[in-house]
Amino acid sequence: MSDRAYLGTRKGLFELRxxxxxxxxxxxxxxxxxxxxxxxxxxxxTLYAALNLGHFGAKLHRRxxxxxxWTEVAVPEYPAKPAGSDDKVEWKLKQIWSLAAGGADxxxxxxxxxxxxxxxxxxxxxDSWELVESLxxxxxxxxxxxxGYDVPGIHSICVDPRDSDSVLVGISCGGAWLTNDGGAxxxxxxxxxxxxxxxxxxxxxxxxxxxHRIVRCVAEPDKxxxxxxxxxxxxxxxxxxxxxxxxxxxxxxxxxxxVHPQDGETAWFVPAEADQRRVPPEAAxxxxxxxxxxATFSAARSGLPQQHCYDLVYRHGLVVSDDGRTxxxxxxxxxxxxxxxxxxxxxxxxxxxxxxxxxxxA
Amino acid sequence: xxxxxxxxxxxRFLPVPTVATAAADLRSAxxxxxxxxxxxxxxxxxxxxxxxxxxVIFIDxxxxxxxxxxxxxxxxxxxxxxxxxxSGG
Numbered sequence: 001m002s003d004r005a006y007l008g009t010r011k012g013l014f015e016l017r018x019x020x021x022x023x024x025x026x027x028x029x030x031x032x033x034x035x036x037x038x039x040x041x042x043x044x045x046t047l048y049a050a051l052n053l054g055h056f057g058a059k060l061h062r063r064x065x066x067x068x069x070w071t072e073v074a075v076p077e078y079p080a081k082p083a084g085s086d087d088k089v090e091w092k093l094k095q096i097w098s099l100a101a102g103g104a105d106x107x108x109x110x111x112x113x114x115x116x117x118x119x120x121x122x123x124x125x126x127d128s129w130e131l132v133e134s135l136x137x138x139x140x141x142x143x144x145x146x147x148g149y150d151v152p153g154i155h156s157i158c159v160d161p162r163d164s165d166s167v168l169v170g171i172s173c174g175g176a177w178l179t180n181d182g183g184a185x186x187x188x189x190x191x192x193x194x195x196x197x198x199x200x201x202x203x204x205x206x207x208x209x210x211x212h213r214i215v216r217c218v219a220e221p222d223k224x225x226x227x228x229x230x231x232x233x234x235x236x237x238x239x240x241x242x243x244x245x246x247x248x249x250x251x252x253x254x255x256x257x258x259v260h261p262q263d264g265e266t267a268w269f270v271p272a273e274a275d276q277r278r279v280p281p282e283a284a285x286x287x288x289x290x291x292x293x294x295a296t297f298s299a300a301r302s303g304l305p306q307q308h309c310y311d312l313v314y315r316h317g318l319v320v321s322d323d324g325r326t327x328x329x330x331x332x333x334x335x336x337x338x339x340x341x342x343x344x345x346x347x348x349x350x351x352x353x354x355x356x357x358x359x360x361x362a
Numbered sequence: 363x364x365x366x367x368x369x370x371x372x373x374r375f376l377p378v379p380t381v382a383t384a385a386a387d388l389r390s391a392x393x394x395x396x397x398x399x400x401x402x403x404x405x406x407x408x409x410x411x412x413x414x415x416x417x418v419i420f421i422d423x424x425x426x427x428x429x430x431x432x433x434x435x436x437x438x439x440x441x442x443x444x445x446x447x448x449s450g451g
Contacts, residue, residue, distance in 0.1 A: 053405075055371070055414065055417055055446040055447065056372070056404075056405040056406075056414065056446075057404060057405065057414055059375075059404075072375075075404070078409055078410075080410060091410065092409060092412075093408070093409060
C-alpha cells in the first residue's frame with residue numbers, strides 16, 4: 001500500500017502521509033499558488049508540480065527523491081506560428097493539464113499535455129521540452145475545440161507498459177490518438193464514441209469527441225476506460241474500438257474514471273447529475289464501481305457527504321494506488337476522501353481544502 | 363539611465379533588483395534585465411515574446427503602447443514599472 005499521496009490545489013500542493021494513526025495532511029508547498037498538475041515519477045522518486053500562476057504563466061518545478069527543495073525547470077513552449085497560418089488558436093502555453101512518465105526503459109522521458117492542445121516530450125526530466133509536431137500538425141486539429149476550457153487540451157496520456165513508444169492521448173475536444181512509433185505518426189482511436197452535442201451527421205466523427213478522461217489498466221494494457229462527455233465507454237483493444245457502457249447507475253455524466261491496475265474489468269466513476277446541471281445527483285456524493293467490465297455497477301456512499309453536497313470531481317481528481325484498493329478523491333470545493341477497501345467505504349481527509357485539481361499516489 | 367522596477371510580487375519566485383539601462387526602447391531594456399536573470403523572461407513575456415496577458419508595464423506614468431512590439435521609446439531618466447495586472451486574479 002502506498003503511504004504517501006499528493007493533492008494539487010488552487011492554493012498549493014499538499015502532501016498526505018500515512019502512519020500508524022492514519023492519514024495526515026502536511027503544510028502546502030507553493031502556498032497560495034495554483035498547482036494544476038502533480039506527477040510522482042515512480043521510476044526515480046522525482047516529484048513534479050506544474051503551477052499556473054495567474055499573472056506570470058505556467059511553471060514547472062521538480063523535487064528530487066529524498067530532497068526537500070524544489071528546482072524550477074523548463075516549461076513546454078510553442079514555436080512561432082508560421083506566417084499565413086489560418087489557425088485560430090494562439091500558439092502559447094496556457095496550462096500544463098497532464099503529466100506522465102515515459103516507460104521504464106526511457107529514464108528521464110516525460111510527456112506533458114497542454115492547453116491549447118499540444119503534446120510535449122522531455123528527454124531530460126523537464127530541463128527541456130519539444131513539441132510533438134506530428135500530432136500538432138494533424139489536419140484534424142482544425143476540427144478540435146475547447147471542452148472545459150476555451151481551447152482544446154490534452155488531459156490523458158497513457159503510455160503502454162509493453163512498449164514505451166506506444167502512447168495513447170485523450171483530447172477535449174479532439175478524440176483519442178495513438179502513436180506506436182514514439183510520436184512520429186498518430187492515428188485516431190475514438191471509433192465508437194458518440195458526441196451528442198454535435199449535429200447528428202457529425203456525432204460519430206472521431207476528432208470531435210470529448211473524452212473527459214481516459215485511463216489504461218497496467219496489467220491488461222489493451223483495456224481502457226473513458227468517462228466521456230456523453231457517457232461511459234470502454235475499449236479492450238487499445239482504443240481501436242470503443243463500446244458504450246450503459247449500465248452505470250445515477251448518471252452517465254461525469255469527468256473522471258480510474259481503473260484497477262491489475263484488473264481491467266474494474267473501474268470507478270464519480271457521477272454528476274447531467275451536462276446541463278453539473279452537481280452530484282440529488283446533492284449527494286457517490287462513487288460507482290464496476291468489477292465486471294461494466295455489466296453491473298455498485299454505488300458507494302459510505303463516508304461521503306449525502307446532504308447539501310455540490311462537490312464535483314474533475315478529470316484528475318480520482319486515483320487508485322498500485323494495490324488496487326486505496327483510492328484518493330478530491331473535489332472542486334475542497335473535499336478530499338480516501339478509501340482503503342476499493343472504494344466501498346471512504347474517510348474524510350478534509351472538507352476545507354482549496355479546489356482540488358489533481359491527486360496522485362507516490 | 364532608465365530604471366526598470368519590477369513588482370516585488372515577483373520576488374517570491376526569483377530575485378528582481380532594479381535594473382538601470384541605457385537602452386533606448388522598452389524591449390531592449392527588458393532584454394538587458396533578462397540577460398542578468400534569464401528565468402525572468404518567462405515571467406514577464408510569453409514564449410512569443412509578447413507581454414503576458416496579466417502583466418502591465420508603465421513608462422513614466424503611461425501604459426506601454428503595444429504589448430507585442432514593446433517598442434516604446436525610453437528617455438534617459440525613464441521610470442519603467444513592471445507590475446501585475448489585477449485582471450490576473
